Amino acid sequence: MPQAGLQVRPAYSVYRLIWSGLDILFPPVCGGCGKRGYRWCPECARSLRLLSENICSTCGEPVEHARICLRCQQKNPAYSALRSYAEFGGPLREALHHLKYKHDIGLGEALSEMLIELYARLAWRIDLIVPVPLSQGRLKERGYNQAALLARPLALAINARYASSALARTRNTPSQVGLSVEERQENVSGAFTADRKQVWARDILLVDDTVTTGSTVNACAEALLAAGSGKVYALSLARAVLKAKNENDRQPNRVSIGPRSV
Numbered sequence: 001m002p003q004a005g006l007q008v009r010p011a012y013s014v015y016r017l018i019w020s021g022l023d024i025l026f027p028p029v030c031g032g033c034g035k036r037g038y039r040w041c042p043e044c045a046r047s048l049r050l051l052s053e054n055i056c057s058t059c060g061e062p063v064e065h066a067r068i069c070l071r072c073q074q075k076n077p078a079y080s081a082l083r084s085y086a087e088f089g090g091p092l093r094e095a096l097h098h099l100k101y102k103h104d105i106g107l108g109e110a111l112s113e114m115l116i117e118l119y120a121r122l123a124w125r126i127d128l129i130v131p132v133p134l135s136q137g138r139l140k141e142r143g144y145n146q147a148a149l150l151a152r153p154l155a156l157a158i159n160a161r162y163a164s165s166a167l168a169r170t171r172n173t174p175s176q177v178g179l180s181v182e183e184r185q186e187n188v189s190g191a192f193t194a195d196r197k198q199v200w201a202r203d204i205l206l207v208d209d210t211v212t213t214g215s216t217v218n219a220c221a222e223a224l225l226a227a228g229s230g231k232v233y234a235l236s237l238a239r240a241v242l243k244a245k246n247e248n249d250r251q252p253n254r255v256s257i258g259p260r261s262v
């Protein structure tokens with residue numbers, strides 16, 4: 001359950017109760033390890049490498065010394081802050097694969113508890129929750145947006161408006177796998193358009209399942225700000241942590257959670 005510090009809405013408690021009832025009627029298996037009786041089991045939860053300390057105060061990337069990472073020092077992102085719950089890998093990778101390809105709404109509900117817990121630790125004030133959108137083509141092909149499976153229960157829990165149509169991906173972008181930070185930025189730049197009527201003067205929380213360099217979130221934030229939004233914040237469940245001795249040399253790892261990559 002979400003940690004102390006966040007008053008969850010009664011509607012969310014009812015929603016949770018319905019899911020608990022469904023779990024008794026149809027015992028689930030853990031999306032991370034396959035253990036029966038859980039949608040996301042305690043062992044998988046304990047195995048995560050959390051990203052709560054020694055992170056850049058803007059982009060949330062792990063840093064060794066500075067408060068703000070070199071990349072954010074060189075160019076401030078369009079968003080105000082980005083935070084991720086845990087490092088991408090292990091059972092979380094399995095769970096995100098399920099979320100992405102099996103349309104497992106129950107797993108999305110279970111995993112969203114981590115986002116609710118993360119949000120409760122932050123002093124952000126937001127009006128609107130917007131999932132990072134897929135292109136129309138990909139949405140048709142998959143039938144749903146996996147980021148929405150996390151964003152909806154979060155919106156319900158924190159009593160924020162959910163607006164899946166506030167942002168659209170108007171250009172289908174090639175896979176980001178293997179691209180450098182700069183190439184990723186270029187790849188997604190201008191790929192999104194925001195609906196001025198929905199976002200005008202609203203502080204927005206973007207939700208995604210996984211981030212790598214934050215380029216996609218940044219392109220979303222640029223579109224929202226261009227349409228007149230207030231501040232833009234972002235949360236992701238997982239983050240592919242860039243590995244390098246020197247922060248300047250950091251390059252994205254390969255992140256693949258199935259036939260398609262992020």
Ligand SMILES: [Zn+2]
Nearest residue numbers: 030033041044
């Ligand atoms: Zn498990």
Ligand SMILES: [Zn+2]
Nearest residue numbers: 056059069072
């Ligand atoms: Zn940073």
